[in-house]
Amino acid sequence: xxxxxxxxxxxxxxxxxxxxxxxxxxxxxxxxxxxxxxxxxxxxxxxxxxxxxxxxxxxxxxxxxxxxxxxxxxxxxxxxxxxxxxxxxxxxxxxxxxxxxxxxxxxxxxxxxxxxxxxxxxxxxxxxxxxxxxxxxxxxxxxxxxxxxxxxxxxxxxxxxxxxxxxxxxxxxxxxxxxxxxxxxxxxxxxxxxxxxxxxxxxxxxxxxxxxxxx
Amino acid sequence: xxxxxxxxxxxxxxxxxxxxxxxxxxxxxxxxxxxxxxxxxxxxxxxxxxxxxxxxxxxxxxxxxxxxxxxxxxxxxxxxxxxxxxxxxxxxxxxxxxxxxxxxxxxxxxxxxxxxxxxxxxxxxxxxxxxxxxxxxxxxxxxxxxxxxxxxxxxxxxxxxxxxxxxxxxxxxxxxxxxxxxxxxxxxxxxxxxxxxxxxxxxxxxxxxxxxxxxxxxxxxxxxxxxxxxxxxxxxxxxxxxxxxxxxxxxxxxxxxxxxxxxxxxxxxxxxxxxxxxxxxxxxxxxxxxxxxxxxxxxxxxxxxxxxxxxxxxxxxxxxxxxxxxxxxxxxxxxxxxxxxxxxxxxxxxxxxxxxxxxxxxxxxxxxxxxxxxxxxxxxxxxxxxxxxxxxxxxxxxxxxxxxxxxxxxxxxxxxxxxxxxxxxxxxxxxxxxxxxxxxxxxxxxxxxxxxxxxxxxxxxxxxxxxxxxxxxxxxx
Numbered sequence: 001x002x003x004x005x006x007x008x009x010x011x012x013x014x015x016x017x018x019x020x021x022x023x024x025x026x027x028x029x030x031x032x033x034x035x036x037x038x039x040x041x042x043x044x045x046x047x048x049x050x051x052x053x054x055x056x057x058x059x060x061x062x063x064x065x066x067x068x069x070x071x072x073x074x075x076x077x078x079x080x081x082x083x084x085x086x087x088x089x090x091x092x093x094x095x096x097x098x099x100x101x102x103x104x105x106x107x108x109x110x111x112x113x114x115x116x117x118x119x120x121x122x123x124x125x126x127x128x129x130x131x132x133x134x135x136x137x138x139x140x141x142x143x144x145x146x147x148x149x150x151x152x153x154x155x156x157x158x159x160x161x162x163x164x165x166x167x168x169x170x171x172x173x174x175x176x177x178x179x180x181x182x183x184x185x186x187x188x189x190x191x192x193x194x195x196x197x198x199x200x201x202x203x204x205x206x207x208x209x210x211x212x213x214x215x
Numbered sequence: 216x217x218x219x220x221x222x223x224x225x226x227x228x229x230x231x232x233x234x235x236x237x238x239x240x241x242x243x244x245x246x247x248x249x250x251x252x253x254x255x256x257x258x259x260x261x262x263x264x265x266x267x268x269x270x271x272x273x274x275x276x277x278x279x280x281x282x283x284x285x286x287x288x289x290x291x292x293x294x295x296x297x298x299x300x301x302x303x304x305x306x307x308x309x310x311x312x313x314x315x316x317x318x319x320x321x322x323x324x325x326x327x328x329x330x331x332x333x334x335x336x337x338x339x340x341x342x343x344x345x346x347x348x349x350x351x352x353x354x355x356x357x358x359x360x361x362x363x364x365x366x367x368x369x370x371x372x373x374x375x376x377x378x379x380x381x382x383x384x385x386x387x388x389x390x391x392x393x394x395x396x397x398x399x400x401x402x403x404x405x406x407x408x409x410x411x412x413x414x415x416x417x418x419x420x421x422x423x424x425x426x427x428x429x430x431x432x433x434x435x436x437x438x439x440x441x442x443x444x445x446x447x448x449x450x451x452x453x454x455x456x457x458x459x460x461x462x463x464x465x466x467x468x469x470x471x472x473x474x475x476x477x478x479x480x481x482x483x484x485x486x487x488x489x490x491x492x493x494x495x496x497x498x499x500x501x502x503x504x505x506x507x508x509x510x511x512x513x514x515x516x517x518x519x520x521x522x523x524x525x526x527x528x529x530x531x532x533x534x535x536x537x538x539x540x541x542x543x544x545x546x547x548x549x550x551x552x553x554x555x556x557x558x559x560x561x562x563x564x565x566x567x568x569x570x571x572x573x574x575x576x577x578x579x580x581x582x583x584x585x586x587x588x589x590x591x592x593x594x595x596x597x598x599x600x601x602x603x604x605x606x607x608x609x610x611x612x613x614x615x616x617x618x619x620x621x622x623x624x625x626x627x628x629x630x631x632x633x634x635x636x637x638x639x640x641x642x643x644x645x646x647x648x649x650x651x652x653x654x655x656x657x658x659x660x661x662x663x664x665x666x667x668x669x670x671x672x673x674x675x676x677x678x679x680x681x682x683x684x685x686x687x688x689x690x691x692x
Binding site for chain 1: 285286287290291294319322323324327328329
């Protein structure tokens with residue numbers, strides 16, 4: 001939230017933010033580039049549970065303790081709330097208890113330790129951690145996958161210096177062509193950056209509206 | 216070595232080490248208890264300090280989470296603290312809300328969010344009990360802010376390592392003390408053995424004494440005279456020498472006694488022979504004077520025959536008395552002969568001799584000492600008897616011993632001869648009591664016993680056990 005505020009206020013030139021704040025502040029932000037994960041600018045939200053939990057349907061998570069990532073997170077909060085709103089439910093009515101961990105990794109830790117029965121987590125984070133922390137990920141399993149959504153983008157204030165924004169865009173898009181850029185992308189498990197239109201985030205905007213309508 | 220359960224009879228070399236070992240066990244038990252008590256106190260303080268530091272750190276970190284009732288933040292703190300405070304070895308830690316419900320636990324599967332705290336919060340002791348049989352104790356720290364309770368931090372601490380240290384300490388103490396006790400016991404045994412060596416040697420020397428003679432310790436083996444052992448050995452040697460001299464004296468006195476007895480016998484013999492001699496001379500004179508008178512001559516010949524018979528009996532008795540076959544069994548005639556040897560004494564003092572000899576054949580007791588004992592006692596009885604009284608003699612074979620009884624009607628036996636008679640073998644005889652002392656010595660040699668009664672005179676009873684087998688006794692009876 002802090003980063004988003006700084007970005008909207010124009011105190012930073014650009015930032016890698018979640019899709020939800022981009023949608024929320026679409027009027028004040030411009031899209032610079034979207035990361036390419038597994039060759040496409042998409043990711044999903046996962047509902048995860050303990051690996052020992054043998055449930056088949058997300059409905060079976062009713063009454064349990066749920067861990068969200070961050071109130072401003074799309075995959076770690078909004079998607080699950082939209083999924084609940086589509087069933088005329090809220091976190092308070094569906095889950096026995098829920099809390100925020102303020103980090104996708106924390107959601108995975110909470111579910112793996114048994115603090116929460118289920119959690120809402122970014123598919124990109126979960127997949128990357130499957131490589132970096134397989135023992136932790138091995139304690140969880142995915143119960144439900146959301147449809148594909150626009151990957152969290154790099155955005156800039158709408159009134160930013162056009163020269164700077166162009167330079168940033170070309171630096172991001174050209175990353176695969178430089179050794180340093182390739183190292184950074186390899187570290188982030190990304191394939192590169194692409195220039196996409198804001199309509200990529202329409203589904204997130206729709207979820208946001210649905211949740212807002214549901215109250 | 217077999218130790219019977221009679222401690223007063225145990226050897227010193229056993230008693231002292233055993234006593235040392237018992238004392239050592241008591242001391243060791245006391246020391247061990249004190250050590251373990253101090254160790255427990257130190258561990259308690261150590262655990263208290265560790266727990267306090269651990270809980271204080273957790274409480275500081277958990278306070279915001281408890282205020283906000285944020286289970287994730289509380290879990291994050293507890294989860295990360297597990298590795299950071301590994302020295303405390305808390306198996307589980309909990310953030311508990313004021314209502315006793317779990318806000319978060321380091322092991323959420325054991326204590327889920329909202330579950331009841333594992334034990335009533337008030338019941339969790341602030342001072343952990345290290346003796347908990349489960350090896351785990353609960354520790355607690357309450358959180359307050361401006362007088363408002365925020366909840367508690369509770370942790371289950373593994374105390375098995377403290378218990379293990381105490382067990383190891385106990386085992387070490389027991390092992391060391393057992394070893395030390397054993398060493399002390401062995402050392403005590405060696406020391407006592409060494410200290411008692413002179414006593415043992417003296418005891419052995421005394422036990423080896425034969426015929427009343429004691430072997431002296433060679434001068435070369437004597438320790439310096441200014442040491443206790445040196446003094447003891449020298450005193451022993453002096454005593455051994457004195458005993459030897461005493462034995463020599465006793466032997467000399469015995470020889471003198473034999474000589475004295477010989478004199479008495481010679482005197483008695485002369486007296487016995489002299490009596491018939493007077494008759495014989497009378498008979499000779501009768502024959503010289505009235506030899507032609509057949510009647511007178513016949514009377515004289517009868518007198519001569521009686522006199523010669525009397526002399527022959529005396530000579531025969533004397534020959535038997537001094538024969539050297541001491542080991543031969545005493546027979547009836549051995550005892551009967553004694554009558555002739557005391558006849559002169561009884562006649563001189565006009566005494567009546569009541570004679571009861573029940574020996575029919577022989578009894579397995581050495582004849583010579585028996586005769587000497589009986590004769591000495593008879594002569595003494597005659598001497599002690601007033602003129603005209605009666606002296607009784609009785610020889611009766613019993614199942615396992617020959618019993619001699621000699622009694623008189625005298626005024627009793629004085630103290631000195633009485634002691635000589637009853638315990639003469641161990642005392643130095645006085646010249647006046649040689650006869651009594653000889654009796655006592657001979658009775659001792661024959662392993663017999665003497666008893667004395669002084670009812671209407673003196674009655675000496677001598678019991679001399681048989682040295683042969685039962686068949687000999689049966690044949691004697």
